[in-house]
Amino acid sequence: MSTKKNRLAAEASPYLQQHAHNPVDWYPWGDEALSAAKRDDKPILLSVGYSACHWCHVMERECFEDEAIAELMNELFVNVKVDREERPDLDQIYQLVVQLMGRSGGWPLTVFLTPEQKPFFGGTYFPPADRYGVPAFPKVLRAVADAYQKRRGEVVEQADEITKSIAEITGPSDPSGAIAALGPDLLARAALKLGARFDDKHGGFGARPKFPNTFGLDVLLRRGALEGDARSQGRVRKALDAMRAGGVYDHLGGGFHRYSTDAEWLVPHFEKMLYDNALLLRAYVDGARAFGEARYAATAREIVAYLAREMTSPDGGFFATQDADSDGVEGRFFVWTRGEIDAALADDDEARRVAVAYFGVTEHGNFEDTGSSVLHEAEPIDAVAARSGEGMSRGAAEAALARAKARLFAVREPRVKPFRDEKIIASWNGLAIGALAEAGAALGDEAALAMAERAYAFVAGALVADGRVARHVKDGLVKGPGFLDDHAFVASAALDLYEVTGEPKYVEDARIIADAILARFADAEGGGFFFTADDGEALIHRAKDPFDHAIPSGVAVTCHVLLRLGAIADERYAEPARRELERLAEQAVENPLGLGRTVCEAVRLVRGSVDVVLVGRRDDERTRALAAAVFAAYLPNRNVAWLDPDDARSRAACAVLAEGKVAKPGESVAYVCRGRTCSLPIADPSDLAAHLRETAAP
Numbered sequence: 205m206s207t208k209k210n211r212l213a214a215e216a217s218p219y220l221q222q223h224a225h226n227p228v229d230w231y232p233w234g235d236e237a238l239s240a241a242k243r244d245d246k247p248i249l250l251s252v253g254y255s256a257c258h259w260c261h262v263m264e265r266e267c268f269e270d271e272a273i274a275e276l277m278n279e280l281f282v283n284v285k286v287d288r289e290e291r292p293d294l295d296q297i298y299q300l301v302v303q304l305m306g307r308s309g310g311w312p313l314t315v316f317l318t319p320e321q322k323p324f325f326g327g328t329y330f331p332p333a334d335r336y337g338v339p340a341f342p343k344v345l346r347a348v349a350d351a352y353q354k355r356r357g358e359v360v361e362q363a364d365e366i367t368k369s370i371a372e373i374t375g376p377s378d379p380s381g382a383i384a385a386l387g388p389d390l391l392a393r394a395a396l397k398l399g400a401r402f403d404d405k406h407g408g409f410g411a412r413p414k415f416p417n418t419f420g421l422d423v424l425l426r427r428g429a430l431e432g433d434a435r436s437q438g439r440v441r442k443a444l445d446a447m448r449a450g451g452v453y454d455h456l457g458g459g460f461h462r463y464s465t466d467a468e469w470l471v472p473h474f475e476k477m478l479y480d481n482a483l484l485l486r487a488y489v490d491g492a493r494a495f496g497e498a499r500y501a502a503t504a505r506e507i508v509a510y511l512a513r514e515m516t517s518p519d520g521g522f523f524a525t526q527d528a529d530s531d532g533v534e535g536r537f538f539v540w541t542r543g544e545i546d547a548a549l550a551d552d553d554e555a556r557r558v559a560v561a562y563f564g565v566t567e568h569g570n571f572e573d574t575g576s577s578v579l580h581e582a583e584p585i586d587a588v589a590a591r592s593g594e595g596m597s598r599g600a601a602e603a604a605l606a607r608a609k610a611r612l613f614a615v616r617e618p619r620v621k622p623f624r625d626e627k628i629i630a631s632w633n634g635l636a637i638g639a640l641a642e643a644g645a646a647l648g649d650e651a652a653l654a655m656a657e658r659a660y661a662f663v664a665g666a667l668v669a670d671g672r673v674a675r676h677v678k679d680g681l682v683k684g685p686g687f688l689d690d691h692a693f694v695a696s697a698a699l700d701l702y703e704v705t706g707e708p709k710y711v712e713d714a715r716i717i718a719d720a721i722l723a724r725f726a727d728a729e730g731g732g733f734f735f736t737a738d739d740g741e742a743l744i745h746r747a748k749d750p751f752d753h754a755i756p757s758g759v760a761v762t763c764h765v766l767l768r769l770g771a772i773a774d775e776r777y778a779e780p781a782r783r784e785l786e787r788l789a790e791q792a793v794e795n796p797l798g799l800g801r802t803v804c805e806a807v808r809l810v811r812g813s814v815d816v817v818l819v820g821r822r823d824d825e826r827t828r829a830l831a832a833a834v835f836a837a838y839l840p841n842r843n844v845a846w847l848d849p850d851d852a853r854s855r856a857a858c859a860v861l862a863e864g865k866v867a868k869p870g871e872s873v874a875y876v877c878r879g880r881t882c883s884l885p886i887a888d889p890s891d892l893a894a895h896l897r898e899t900a901a902p
Contacts, residue, residue: 407446419800432902451578458506520658559608634693645835671720689758706846708857820872
């Protein structure tokens with residue numbers, strides 16, 4: 205590594221700082237780089253990645269730290285490094301280049317642009333020499349530069365064609381006939397499409413690599429619970445069980461890795477992302493509600509513990525990622541040899557025997573012929589007990605396994621930990637805050653709720669001003685502006701906290717952000733919502749992206765926020781969401797793996813919401829008991845409103861639902877409403893729970 209620093213040393217992004225000592229003359233994205241490309245008549249080499257990306261590190265070691273390759277890059281290109289977590293707008297545009305060329309996108313993303321930012325060639329990882337059927341990076345550099353200098357007309361023509369194609373792909377869809385998709389069979393049709401992609405043997409969607417895809421599971425869970433489809437319910441359980449049992453789950457420290465490299469969920473790609481764990485936390489909370497399974501609740505609690513221990517900043521916000529690599533080797537922190545297990549548990553033979561059997565640890569191992577094993581549930585604990593040959597009870601086996609996990613965790617802790625990217629990203633924090641609020645309410649976990657409230661207070665104070673949400677903050681430095689998902693996810697988190705706590709200020713916060721979305725992101729002419737604000741940086745295209753990616757679609761979550769605000773606070777918010785869902789409905793039903801969150805919001809629109817109005821003092825134990833009955837139930841299209849006679853603000857917060865909702869002095873009651881029809885006041889939590897079951901029944 206060079207001791208000389210390049211321009212990236214001045215950047216806040218940990219990913220950009222990781223490249224600050226490369227011999228490559230890197231620029232951050234900005235006017236300086238774009239001006240240099242025009243001045244020197246050089247194409248731009250755009251490299252996009254993120255700090256937890258294993259193959260990004262590989263390409264850095266092999267290419268960007270190589271003096272000869274760096275010299276070639278510096279001679280032929282203006283080299284620009286981008287953290288995709290800081291600039292998802294750039295990543296979103298230029299990922300399409302690789303896909304238009306018939307390749308799979310991913311990171312590191314390597315795209316070549318004209319000085320006008322128009323792309324003409326791209327790929328992902330390039331090795332230093334021909335390998336894996338991929339040409340050597342130096343060959344690519346020379347060929348691209350040669351084409352740019354000697355066949356400029358062809359390059360410019362191709363760049364114009366690709367740019368045009370990007371605009372066509374991300375432009376508005378034809379709304380004709382879309383409204384027809386918003387019929388009573390919407391959920392059944394989407395579930396049928398998902399079923400065709402579901403792996404009934406191993407759980408989850410597709411083959412390998414296998415991602416959690418919580419959006420597809422959410423659609424199936426709604427189909428099962430709302431319409432009584434047992435097969436959809438079974439598939440959700442299969443996926444939740446398989447992911448929890450697999451090596452993709454950290455059985456010692458809690459939390460999920462990014463994805464599985466195989467179909468069986470056994471060997472993960474070891475990075476851990478805040479957004480994955482936020483989405484999976486909500487999935488397991490909903491699984492516990494829908495199926496009453498204690499193991500799903502336990503998984504949720506372990507994710508909460510992981511977030512508290514590893515991902516919480518001193519100020520309360522949540523860090524972005526943990527690396528796949530540790531001490532320069534992928535997975536080193538997490539894998540075990542048989543000898544290491546034996547040594548760690550040498551003084552507890554029962555725990556050792558149970559752990560070796562339960563985790564499937566062998567001398568050969570299961571991780572890349574290293575002799576190391578990824579810990580996973582090789583067989584259920586009751587089977588381990590039955591095979592012990594000593595009449596071990598299930599309870600004794602569980603106790604032995606708990607001792608083993610605690611000891612192995614303690615032995616693992618001193619290892620070199622994966623690098624942690626300590627950016628606090630608004631959208632990802634919104635996901636985590638909402639999930640923690642739901643977990644706290646559903647599981648009776650006051651610590652989880654306190655984490656959510658503290659994180660929200662930090663995000664709102666550091667990143668939100670007059671309804672505008674900045675992208676992220678690190679070490680006190682705020683970077684922005686925020687994108688549609690930053691605004692939508694923070695607003696949604698505010699509404700989640702309102703439903704759980706009854707604090708009216710959260711509704712006001714959500715309304716202010718929603719107003720900013722409608723003013724700055726909505727397309728008044730073509731309909732829908734742009735990913736960037738109207739006062740953001742001008743790029744080659746201002747995209748609308750309704751698709752779910754690693755995180756839910758910002759468009760869908762915007763609709764979620766607007767529908768909820770329309771149901772409880774002011775009906776005017778619902779209309780823009782209705783129009784957008786009508787526009788996207790047919791596309792979503794046909795492609796629920798790509799637009800699963802949109803399907804869920806369309807279901808809310810079609811079926812209507814279950815609105816619960818709690819009337820009584822928020823701090824009254826009777827009101828809290830009624831709230832607990834609500835949050836224990838699986839109600840996917842739910843709104844909860846609070847009318848506190850001691851807080852005048854509470855009526856304004858839920859003005860749409862407040863009319864006619866009263867309680868006798870000193871009493872706490874709940875009203876359950878569907879549309880304009882509401883139940884009589886219910887004072888007993890068990891009666892409320894029974895009424896909610898009837899209301900939600902297929």
